[in-house]
Amino acid sequence: MLKISVIDRGTERRLVLEGKLIAPWVAELRTAWGIANGQNGKSALVIDLRNVTFISQEGENILLELMKEGAKFCCSSVLTKHVIQELARRHKRNSGEQIQGARKCAREEQGQK
Numbered sequence: 001m002l003k004i005s006v007i008d009r010g011t012e013r014r015l016v017l018e019g020k021l022i023a024p025w026v027a028e029l030r031t032a033w034g035i036a037n038g039q040n041g042k043s044a045l046v047i048d049l050r051n052v053t054f055i056s057q058e059g060e061n062i063l064l065e066l067m068k069e070g071a072k073f074c075c076s077s078v079l080t081k082h083v084i085q086e087l088a089r090r091h092k093r094n095s096g097e098q099i100q101g102a103r104k105c106a107r108e109e110q111g112q113k
Helices: 023-039 057-068 078-095
Strands: 002-008 012-021 044-055 072-074
Touching: 002 023, 012 023, 012 057, 023 044, 023 057, 044 057, 044 078, 057 078
Parallel strands: 012 044, 044 072
Antiparallel strands: 002 012
8 A cells, every 4th residue: 555645845845755665656646646746836745755655666767757847755764765766877977967865854844945
């Protein structure tokens, strides 16, 4: 199961994912991204993966697609950091663009920038 919550924080819109990012839920994430992206003004769009417990190959594929569309990612576990770093390398290799790796969210939550 995957829960997707949308949180607006003024300067950013965050899609918070909780659970397993597997094949049945990939379409839901794509839909949520499309809606959030369409409603978004100048705010950054961030996909929060801190509560994701598993990412399948289909999940990795959608994250790579969203990365190509400009998504930023927030993650804290070793698994999600590794997946995002590998996808960023793959994207950089495929497109020649530099992509920012996984962001650390702990400082943001403590009010530091």
